[in-house]
Amino acid sequence: MGKLSGIKVIDLSVFLPGPMMTMMMADQGAEVWKVESPAGDPARDQEPFEGGQSVWFRALNRGKKSIVLDLKSAAGKARLWDLIENADVFVEGFRPGVMARLGFDYAAVSARNPGIVYCSISAFGQEGEMAHHPAHDLATQALAGFLSINDGPDGTPVVPGVAASDMAAGLTALSATLMALLGRERTGKGDYIDCAMFDSLLPWSAHTMGLAIAGGDPPRSASQRSLGGAAFYQVYETADKRHVVLGARELKFAHNLLTALGRMDLYPIAERPAGEQGELIAFLRQTFATKTRDEWTLWFADKDVAFSPVLDLREAFAQPHVAERGLLVTGGGGHMVAPAIRFAGESWSPASAPELGADD
Incomplete structure (x- = not known):
């Protein structure tokens, strides 16, 4: 029994932010229904593969159920309404306006289930001039100013190794959803969360934004202590x-x-x-x-x-510290990284990721 046992989640998201959020909920016992189109989450097709599944897909979708629904069909809509009736959380990652056109925006869903916590994850939020601008992680990092300080010695920005705005959005959405679930315990009412990747990333520059946020010069890697301007x-x-x-x-x-x-x-x-x-x-x-x-x-x-060698990812996972902490596990069809959130006295074993439509 995990901390979220008894919580039912409907997840319409794909790729990184939403699936990471709901995977963390599934790790703690939530019943997560991954609603996929007939083509499936595009992450299913991302290399490399192990045990017949994308390692990326398995890493972010373990412990979930998969159901294939065509939300443009009457039958698909009816089945989704059945799932929503007794759900606690609804997560979607479409462009703003898509859910309203399909008939599953917050107004419609909360009218059927007033206690539901509805979370929309997008690049720039549901409102504003950027709301409909297409973007993945790299573009949001660029517009948030992060790419300007992810630069080489010559000052040229380079593609970052971590999809920080995707991950920031996933963690922000998870935190907001858990807060809303706690609030529902007191009020009985659900809530709506407009989670933007751009908004989620901005606070992550707290240690470098000082002058810029106050209207001064932007930080430069060559002269900022945390970005490479200091010897140590x-x-x-x-x-x-x-x-x-x-x-x-x-x-x-x-x-x-x-x-x-x-x-x-x-x-x-x-x-x-x-x-x-x-x-x-x-x-x-x-x-x-x-x-x-x-x-x-x-x-x-x-x-x-405070010294460290720079390891590649293979070397990182091979460290004795990783084994001592039980951070790389085998199960559920392959290798997985254990949850960073673990509670004393509770054990965790990896669950498998669902095949497409396994729970139709």
């Missing part, structure tokens, strides 16, 4: 063309490392503002270039310094 929050190349990072703000770590390297004369530079530490950055670049990544990892083992 920096990526360095090693002798084998791999990389390591120093990742801390506290001056005690600078003291510890420079002492170990016999260069405490450079410590005053670490105390300077970001953007004025070029001499120290240059020294550390020369220093890290003298050993391989793995040699530096061994060297730092007994040093109290």
Whole structure:
């Protein structure tokens, strides 16, 4: 019995934000009905595959039921209304206006089920001049200013490795839905959530937005402490063309490392503002270039310094720490990452992801 046992979720979303949100609910015992078109969630076709299923699809849809409905047909609409009658949560990720045209907007759904929590996830929200603008994660990151600080040494933005606005929207939608369910316990009434990827991502720049939000200059990677302007929050190349990072703000770590390297004369530079530490950055670049990544990892083992080697994803999953925490599991048809949310005294085992229409 999970924390959300007894909660019924109707999920019409595809790809990343909505499926991630409802997967986290399914992990905690919610009964999630994934409503798919005859073509299925496009994530089903995304490589690579393991055990006959897309690893992407399985990772975000484990523990759900799948039902195929043509929502343009009378029979499909009737079946969805049957599911809605006793549902607690309704999630959709279409462009604004689509659900109204199909007859399943919040006004219609809440009229049938006043206690339902209805969550719409979109790129830019249900209203405003951008509401109908097509966009996936990269475009919303660009418009939110995040891509401008996801840049290389020459200042050119690069495609980010994490779909941050997708994930931010999934987490925001989950949090809002759980809040609404708690509120329903007191009022008996459901609620409507307009969750935008763009809106969800903006607060994630809290540590760098200062001047920009107050009308000043935007942050620049070369001069901002958290973006690469500081020697001890920096990526360095090693002798084998791999990389390591120093990742801390506290001056005690600078003291510890420079002492170990016999260069405490450079410590005053670490105390300077970001953007004025070029001499120290240059020294550390020369220093890290003298050993391989793995040699530096061994060297730092007994040093109290916020240091890490840069691992690829295969290396990351192979770490003993991942095994010790039980974060990579086998089951449900293949390999899966365990939930980040786990409760003391409760066990979790991976459920399989449904085949298309398995619960028609």
